[in-house]
Amino acid sequence: MxxxxxxxxxxxxxxxxxxxxxxxxxxxxxxxxxxxxxxxxxxxxxxxxxxxxxxxxxxxxxxxHSADYLDYLETAYETWVKQGGNEISVLPEAFPHVNLLKASPNVAQTTNAIARAGVSSLEFTSTVFELFRIPHEGLYCFDLSCPITxxxxxxxxxxxxxxxxxxxxxxxxxxxxxxxxxxxxxxxxxxxxxxxxxxxxxxxxxxxxxxxxxxxxxxxxxxxxxxxxxxxxxxxxxxxxxxxxxxxxxxxxxxxxxxxxxxxxxxxxxxxxxxxxxxxxxxxxxxxxxxxxxxxxxxxxxxxxxxxxxxxxxxxxxxxxxxxxxxxxxxxxxxxxxxxxxxxxxxxxxxxxxxxxxxxxxxxxxxxxxxxxxx
Ligand code: OKS
Ligand code: ZN
Structure with missing residues (x-):
């Protein structure tokens, strides 16, 4: 083979x-x-x-995959470092729960690189996103096993x-x-x-x-x-x-x-x-x-x-x-x-x-x- x-x-x-x-x-x-x-x-x-x-x-x-996700993978490290993140890897620390999204429709609008890594679970929350007209950006990770170096x-x-x-x-x-x-x-x-x-x-x-x-x-x-x-x-x-x-x-x-x-x-x-x-x-x-x-x-x-x-x-x-x-x-x-x-x-x-x-x-x-x- x-x-x-x-x-x-x-x-x-x-x-x-x-x-x-x-x-x-x-x-x-x-x-x-x-x-x-x-x-x-x-x-x-x-x-x-x-x-x-x-x-x-x-x-x-x-x-x-979505175009915005691919763009994220291409630029996440650079953006993270530019914003003062450590040079080892991009790793999220906050995952907005579906109920948080319901309560606060602006949650995905953050430009903070740490938040963008973690503002997450689009697949589970897409209906909520549509319901509240939340932009589909920055929603890219659901666990802690994907550091981006x-x-x-x-x-x-x-x-x-x-x-x-x-x-x-x-x-x-x-x-x-x-x-x-x-x-x-x-x-x-x-x-x-x-x-x-x-x-x-x-x-x-x-x-x-x-x-x-x-x-x-x-x-x-x-x-x-x-x-x-x-x-x-x-x-x-x-x-x-x-x-x-x-x-x-x-x-x-x-x-x-x-x-x-x-x-x-x-x-x-x-x-x-x-x-x-x-x-x-x-x-x-x-x-x-x-x-x-x-x-x-x-x-x-x-x-x-x-x-x-x-x-x-x-x-x-x-x-x-x-x-x-x-x-x-x-x-x-x-x-x-x-x-x-x-x-x-x-x-x-x-x-x-x-x-x-x-x-x-x-x-x-x-x-x-x-x-x-x-x-
Ligand atoms: C927890 C992830 C740990 C398990 C990952 C499993 C990876 C794998 N944050 N998938 O096939 O082998
Ligand atoms: Zn496996």
């Missing part, structure tokens, strides 16, 4: 995050990628650092370019699979919100990219997103919630981050009803057998949809020793997981998401890809 990678993805390197009520070293580290890169190289994978320079990122980003946006764009280069190669050639080895990850990012280490939703943008760049005389290809990261991809789910041309299927830890989404009764809306499937699995007990059984059911749903392409949100934070997650999948379990995904028999784009057990992350990712290839 061909692997696309870029060293620019390593530039995002915040020193800390706030997790479980504590300041801790940032889990989503650049080393994650270099460890995977090295492991894949020693397993004989072909790794290409040649990115497609012709893809107009902005045009494709705007199919998923000097080079964050550069790394984020590289991450997306890796993904879209891979998507283009897959959709324009006879390849049956390809892996976008990239970070920061994407599946939590919403139209106007960063969260959970994610800034731009790589896989959602890739799905739209494939649909919009496919040959005009064929019908718009159906795309399935299979999300095997430990966490629910709230951003990917939301991007296609009312769209029957993109199926979203996720397996994830029940009652864990991002907490407010990923329930079984989230099945899509309007025309998209019946094209969104969530499989929350119990924390603490879900191991290889339980996981693979549910994955088989998820794969059957994908097969029935008959997608032209399958996009996999590849997280290995389902691993037994992952420091922030609670499943018990083993290194050899990932071989089985790769094999089950291969049984869909469709051109498949793997996009890197989470996974934080540095000692095993390389082997775990490599096993998914090897398991896929050996079927």
């Amino acid at each position: 061909k692997v696309i990678f870029s060293k620019e993805c390593l530039l995002h390197d915040p020193p800390f995050e706030v997790l479980g009520g504590q300041r801790v070293p940032y889990f989503e580290k650049p080393e994650r990628l270099t460890i995977i890169e090295n492991e894949l190289r020693s397993n004989g994978f072909e790794i290409s650092e040649e990115l497609d320079p012709d893809i107009e990122l902005k045009e494709h980003i705007l199919r998923v 000097k080079d964050t946006h550069k790394a984020t764009l590289a991450s997306l370019r890796v993904t879209l280069t891979a998507a283009k190669l897959l959709s324009s050639s006879a390849l049956d699979s390809i892996f976008a080895l990239c970070r920061p990850p994407g599946h939590h990012a919403m139209p106007s919100l960063c969260a959970g280490y994610c800034f731009l939703n790589n896989i959602a943008i890739a799905a739209r990219f494939i649909q919009h760049t496919s040959s005009p005389d064929t019908t718009k290809p159906k795309v399935a997103i299979l999300d095997i990261d430990y966490h629910h991809g709230n951003g990917s789910q939301a991007a296609f919630y009312d769209d029957p041309s993109v199926l979203y299927v996720s397996l994830h830890g029940e009652n864990d981050y991002p907490y407010f989404t990923g329930f079984t009764d989230e099945q899509g809306s309007g025309e998209g009803e019946g094209y969104n499937f969530n499989f929350p699995l119990p924390r603490g007990t879900t191991g290889d057998d339980e996981y693979c059984e549910t994955l088989q059911r998820a794969v059957a749903i994908v097969q029935k949809f008959e997608p032209a392409f399958v996009l996999v949100s590849l997280g290995v934070d389902t691993f037994i020793d992952d420091p922030i997650s609670d499943f018990k999948v083993t290194t050899s379990g990932y071989l089985r997981i790769g094999g089950i995904i291969a049984s869909i028999h469709r051109p498949t784009l793997f996009v890197m998401e989470g996974g934080y057990a540095l000692e095993s992350i390389g082997k775990n990712v490599s096993n998914i890809l090897r398991g896929f290839e050996s079927k």
Whole structure:
């Protein structure tokens, strides 16, 4: 399997995050990628650092994200520093609650950079915003895991370019699979919100990219997103919630981050009803057998949809020793997981998401890809 990678993805390197009520070293580290890169190289994978320079990122980003959010990501660091913020990172400290917005319609009009980072939760409060005619600006984060450093946006764009280069190669050639080895990850990012280490939703943008760049005389290809990261991809789910041309299927830890989404009764809306499937699995007990059984059911749903392409949100934070997650999948379990995904028999784009057990992350990712290839 061909692997696309870029060293620019390593530039995002915040020193800390706030997790479980504590300041801790940032889990989503650049080393994650270099460890995977090295492991894949020693397993004989072909790794290409040649990115497609012709893809107009902005045009494709705007199919998923809002223009004001993209502008924010581009300028947040500079504005923050100009206003006297520390030079380490932009990190919000205040999130106006929906009830605060109701009581004070001017809350989003602040020009203070600290407030702009946190004035937030547009996705949850957009109706309130419309009701009170609050301008949709400055509303960009819902947790404390997305510090924006000097080079964050550069790394984020590289991450997306890796993904879209891979998507283009897959959709324009006879390849049956390809892996976008990239970070920061994407599946939590919403139209106007960063969260959970994610800034731009790589896989959602890739799905739209494939649909919009496919040959005009064929019908718009159906795309399935299979999300095997430990966490629910709230951003990917939301991007296609009312769209029957993109199926979203996720397996994830029940009652864990991002907490407010990923329930079984989230099945899509309007025309998209019946094209969104969530499989929350119990924390603490879900191991290889339980996981693979549910994955088989998820794969059957994908097969029935008959997608032209399958996009996999590849997280290995389902691993037994992952420091922030609670499943018990083993290194050899990932071989089985790769094999089950291969049984869909469709051109498949793997996009890197989470996974934080540095000692095993390389082997775990490599096993998914090897398991896929050996079927
Ligand atoms: C809390 C965020 C902690 C969990 C982030 C999970 C990131 C991930 N502020 N998503 O797939 O791996
Ligand atoms: Zn995750």
